[in-house]
Amino acid sequence: MPVLLKIRRRFAEDKPLEGTQIGAALHVTKETGVLVRTLKAGGASVVLCGSNPLSTNDYVAAALAEDGINVYAWRGETTEEYYRCMNRVLDYSPRIIHDDGADIICLVHEKRQNLAENIIVAQEETTTGINRLRAMEKKGVLKFPVIAINDARTKRLFDNRYGTGQSTIDGILRATGILLAGKKFVVAGYGWCGRGIAMRARGMGANVIVTEIGPVKALEAVMDGFTVMPMTEVAALGDVFVTATGNTKVIRREHMRLMKDGAILANAGHFNVEISIPDLQSISKDRELILPNVEAFTLEDGRRLYLLGEGRLVNLVCAEGHPPEVMDMSFANQALCAEYAMKHGKELEKKVHNVPDEVDYLVAKLKLETMNVTIDRPTEEQIKYTEGWKLGT
Numbered sequence: 001m002p003v004l005l006k007i008r009r010r011f012a013e014d015k016p017l018e019g020t021q022i023g024a025a026l027h028v029t030k031e032t033g034v035l036v037r038t039l040k041a042g043g044a045s046v047v048l049c050g051s052n053p054l055s056t057n058d059y060v061a062a063a064l065a066e067d068g069i070n071v072y073a074w075r076g077e078t079t080e081e082y083y084r085c086m087n088r089v090l091d092y093s094p095r096i097i098h099d100d101g102a103d104i105i106c107l108v109h110e111k112r113q114n115l116a117e118n119i120i121v122a123q124e125e126t127t128t129g130i131n132r133l134r135a136m137e138k139k140g141v142l143k144f145p146v147i148a149i150n151d152a153r154t155k156r157l158f159d160n161r162y163g164t165g166q167s168t169i170d171g172i173l174r175a176t177g178i179l180l181a182g183k184k185f186v187v188a189g190y191g192w193c194g195r196g197i198a199m200r201a202r203g204m205g206a207n208v209i210v211t212e213i214g215p216v217k218a219l220e221a222v223m224d225g226f227t228v229m230p231m232t233e234v235a236a237l238g239d240v241f242v243t244a245t246g247n248t249k250v251i252r253r254e255h256m257r258l259m260k261d262g263a264i265l266a267n268a269g270h271f272n273v274e275i276s277i278p279d280l281q282s283i284s285k286d287r288e289l290i291l292p293n294v295e296a297f298t299l300e301d302g303r304r305l306y307l308l309g310e311g312r313l314v315n316l317v318c319a320e321g322h323p324p325e326v327m328d329m330s331f332a333n334q335a336l337c338a339e340y341a342m343k344h345g346k347e348l349e350k351k352v353h354n355v356p357d358e359v360d361y362l363v364a365k366l367k368l369e370t371m372n373v374t375i376d377r378p379t380e381e382q383i384k385y386t387e388g389w390k391l392g393t
């Protein structure tokens with residue numbers, strides 16, 4: 001993660017976060033470890049919990065704890081433990097929050113409101129979190145400003161698309177070891193993540209079919225060369241189903257009843273609600289863990305459907321999440337926005353804000369530098385031309 005390391009070296013000299021208490025609720029992966037150490041180098045005290053009960057890498061949690069970071073996270077937390085860990089992070093009364101999915105931000109709004117005034121800025125990492133926060137902004141209930149890290153171009157173009165694309169396939173393969181070539185591979189949702197997953201599954205020789213509810217996204221999928229169908233029609237055809245919608249009950253009882261024996265179900269969206277597990281349970285006579293992260297649900301007529309990673313983020317539960325090369329950019333945005341929050345947080349309204357353009361550009365510029373890629377500079381004449389309007393045919 002060379003961009004983040006570059007930022008860390010500067011942070012170690014400038015100490016832009018000196019004395020600041022940061023509370024982070026992020027997937028506890030090795031990449032998050034690099035971010036946490038960067039924030040610490042900048043002078044912050046960091047306390048960390050997970051943003052999903054099943055995504056913590058215990059080795060990383062232990063290594064950070066050895067570094068003196070307070071970590072409240074382990075793989076396989078119950079829901080109660082998950083919230084207990086979040087509450088422990090809030091006990092430190094953080095000034096800046098790094099969230100992924102908006103659970104800790106919502107916890108402050110619902111149960112720990114006395115802490116809100118002390119929070120300068122919260123930073124949100126993922127689409128689902130941003131959707132929740134925009135809903136809060138619309139209702140006028142947001143108690144502090146939020147920076148939408150997810151919406152930076154250097155985040156979602158790469159992390160959501162290439163990161164989720166590759167690591168979702170990685171998770172499915174690590175869990176099942178199946179051959180993708182020739183499989184009917186259904187991707188629900190053709191947003192940033194779905195597009196990446198569809199693209200990579202096609203690259204492995206799968207026959208990819210997309211489901212959508214948005215006409216423009218559906219059209220894009222068609223023009224990208226994918227078949228688009230409703231879930232009710234494709235349910236009986238698919239060998240592998242992956243949801244990436246940020247929505248709920250995208251695969252439910254009526255679809256599961258139609259599925260082939262041996263169909264594999266996985267979710268790449270933020271919460272474990274995209275595949276209705278209560279529905280799956282209700283039509284099954286038996287449920288058995290047959291491999292790590294693979295549960296077989298046996299239906300009344302003997303057909304078996306396989307659910308990966310308990311319907312939680314398949315790339316984080318069954319693999320190691322996004323590759324460091326993309327998290328380098330996502331977390332560079334997180335680190336630089338924490339610095340921005342210290343300088344400008346007090347001027348921001350209690351709304352969801354975009355990552356400042358200068359941060360987005362800087363991350364792209366630094367990433368290109370670390371990849372030894374140089375680009376052209378416009379000439380004076382070109383600048384004048386693109387800024388003017390008088391020159392035509």
Ligand SMILES: NC(=O)c1ccc[n+]([C@@H]2O[C@H](COP(=O)([O-])OP(=O)(O)OC[C@H]3O[C@@H](n4cnc5c(N)ncnc54)[C@H](O)[C@@H]3O)[C@@H](O)[C@H]2O)c1
Pocket residue numbers: 126127128129156159160164188189190191192193194211212213214217244245246247250268269270271313314315316321322
């Ligand atoms: N696994 C990961 O590591 C990872 C990384 C980034 C984002 N995410 C999560 O993945 C989800 C998708 O994120 P995104 O950035 O692609 O969002 P997005 O908004 O770009 O795309 C979501 C798409 O799903 C479609 N959709 C919604 N409901 C649907 C339904 N019932 N059936 C079919 N399509 C439907 C929408 O029309 C949209 O095109 C979010 O929950 C996000 O938080 C996960």
